Amino acid sequence: MALIDVYKNEVEQTWCPGCGHYSVLRALKIALARLEIQNHKAAIVSGIGCSGRIGGYIKAYGFHGIHGRSLPIAQGIKLANKNLTVVAAGGDGDGFAIGTGHAMHAIKRNIDITYLLMNNQVYGLTKGHTSPLSDLNFVTKSTPLGQVEDPLRPSLLALSAGGGFIAQGFSGRQEELIELIMKAIVHKGFSLINIFSPCVTFNPGKGYEWLRENLVSLDQDHDAGDYSGAFKTFLESEGLFTGLLYQKDAPDYQSRIQGASETPLAELDIKDTRPMDGLIEEFM
Numbered sequence: 001m002a003l004i005d006v007y008k009n010e011v012e013q014t015w016c017p018g019c020g021h022y023s024v025l026r027a028l029k030i031a032l033a034r035l036e037i038q039n040h041k042a043a044i045v046s047g048i049g050c051s052g053r054i055g056g057y058i059k060a061y062g063f064h065g066i067h068g069r070s071l072p073i074a075q076g077i078k079l080a081n082k083n084l085t086v087v088a089a090g091g092d093g094d095g096f097a098i099g100t101g102h103a104m105h106a107i108k109r110n111i112d113i114t115y116l117l118m119n120n121q122v123y124g125l126t127k128g129h130t131s132p133l134s135d136l137n138f139v140t141k142s143t144p145l146g147q148v149e150d151p152l153r154p155s156l157l158a159l160s161a162g163g164g165f166i167a168q169g170f171s172g173r174q175e176e177l178i179e180l181i182m183k184a185i186v187h188k189g190f191s192l193i194n195i196f197s198p199c200v201t202f203n204p205g206k207g208y209e210w211l212r213e214n215l216v217s218l219d220q221d222h223d224a225g226d227y228s229g230a231f232k233t234f235l236e237s238e239g240l241f242t243g244l245l246y247q248k249d250a251p252d253y254q255s256r257i258q259g260a261s262e263t264p265l266a267e268l269d270i271k272d273t274r275p276m277d278g279l280i281e282e283f284m
């Protein structure tokens, strides 16, 4: 059996036909298979929204969490069991509205997980209203005269927060997306991929055709190690690109903790509760 088949399950996939999230799901499975990560060594954590279903469509460890909280859960899983490959996935509403605070601190904290931002610039599950990543002038049921706010820009926020791996992908460029997910998983530290993943039902204006015409691919000459160059590249392209924007080598959170056990917490036999008893007494 090909390794990708171990990630298949019988759960019915109910995304709309043509939804960009199918491509993200497929790219994730192929990336895991190419890296030869068995499904009992992977945990997929999602939040709420159409994107939140992704964890249910993969046969691996998983947790369908609460809105905007995929990252705290994913970080907790990685801290408890560093031997797992942990991937968090969520939409633009999930990650950069209610989840913004968690996203910024997860980037800064640099725990070794991968975050797939399935970005369609709209709330799909709740029938098409603006998210903080929606474009100016976007007309929806909640903004009949057009969105009057400018969108947040996740990759710029991640650069500012000290992110060590920042990339952008597109559901319509599957091979590139697979490669980016593989690199993100291999990267030692927090990695963000902002994925243009069209909502064909509620944001058809930013569908495959528009994105194919407007997204440039970062060429081979782009230096992903150049921090100030990454800002320049982003600003010059107005964020409309795919590829690896920035990557740096820095110790991840767990390797900065002196005296941390080599054995994952989940495998430690913790019977001695005396330190905790003392702590509790102190507050009685």
Ligand code: SF4
Residues within 6 Å of the ligand: 014, 015, 016, 018, 019, 020, 021, 050, 051, 120, 124, 125, 198, 199, 200, 201, 202
């Ligand atoms: Fe995908 Fe949009 Fe349909 Fe949700 S509403 S499944 S995001 S196309």
Ligand code: MG
Residues within 6 Å of the ligand: 049, 091, 092, 093, 118, 119, 120, 121, 122, 123, 124, 131
């Ligand atoms: Mg969305």
